[in-house]
Amino acid sequence: MIAYGFSEYGGPETEYLLDVPMPEPGAGQILVAVHVAGVNPADWKVRAGNRKDTVPITLPAVLGREVSGTVVETGSGVDEFTVGDEVFGATASGHGGYAQYTVLNASSSAHKPDSVSWSAAATLPVAAGTAYDVLRGLALVSGSTLLVLGAGGGVGSSVLQLARAKGIEVLAVAGAGKQEWVEYLGAEFVAAGPQYIDSISRPVHGIVDLVGGETLRAAAEKTGAPVVSVADPVQATQWGGSGAHRDRTTAAFTHLAELVATGVLSPRIDHVFPLERAGEALALVEDGHTLGKVVVQVR
Structure with missing residues (x-):
């Protein structure tokens, strides 16, 4: 099959189209014909070698960690999915999403509702899933004020939508070019x-950090609010906070799909690239100035 990945750790020059064997699902896994793959900052960070300690790979490696697609084969012990099912989920360890076919763990997959597009479904496991998990970790109530650092990207925009649905007021820190979007x-x-931080004068009850560094330090120091950090979990623990505790289960993904189907959550898809142009898709995300999600459409 055709896939897109990288041959060694480094920059974009290590990426290229791959001709690799068709993967096979193991016990508890499903083989999926990929329709759409989500593109995330974590993808280029894996390629750059920034995630060596947490994301084991075998080179050459296929990029991508979230997809939507159709089940074409099931491994032993899989009862909840059958061939022909439309699904979405997080790719299994050792498998990538920028490919014609990939493998998902059944326990990290969910059925795609008819009313949810292939593209929207493909963006749920990473960005929307992370947003859902950090808000659950903070457990803020209606009327609380949430400070979101780096609010304009895929995770941030999902946090804003989910928080609004809970009646939480949000202070969204973002670049000037994203003002209209967050408002x-x-x-x-x-x-x-x-x-x-000087422009924040009211009490803050929780912080979602997607930036880290000095931006996080200033917020934690001034507000004293509980913090969950995606970008800098080590620093977050120094302020009594934590990193994001991800829930990549069928139940969690099914709930996210229901939020999309009912209009509570509306993933913004700004750029769609074919598989042969996956490098351009990743470069756009690596540049760091996209508002909505970038996806790779395979079928």
Whole structure:
């Protein structure tokens, strides 16, 4: 089959189209004909070698960690999915999503509702899933104020939508070019920059951090609020917080799909690339200035 990946750790120059054997599902796994693969910052970070300690790979490796597609084969012990089912989920360890076929763990897959597009479904396991998990970790109640650092990207925009649905007020720190977007999602815009924290005068009850570094330090120091950090979990623990505790289960993904189907969550898909142009898709995400999600359409 055709896939897109990288031959060694490094920059974009290590990426290329691969001709690799068709994967086979093991026990508890499903083989999926990929329709759409989501593109995330984690993809280029894996390629760059930033995730060596947490993401084991065998080179050459296929990129991508979330897909939607159709089940074409099931492994032993799989009862909840059958051939022909339309599904989405997180790719199994050792498998990538930028490919004609990939393998998912059945326990990290869910059925795709008819009313949810292939593209929207493919963006749920990573960005929307992370947003759902960090909000669950903070457990804020209606009327609380949430500070989101780096609010304009895929995870941030999902946090804003899910928080609004819970009646949580959001202060959204983002670049000037994303002001209209975060305000459209119902948040109060806070311009990013070295002195951003000076413009925050009201009590904050929780922090979602997608930036890390000095931006997180300033927020934690001034507000004293509980923090869940995706970008800098080590620093978050220094302030009594934590990293994101991911729930990549069928139940969690099914709930996210229901939120999309009912209009609570609306993934924004700004760019769609064919598989042969997956490198352009990843470069766009690596550049760091996209508003909505970038996806690779395989079928």
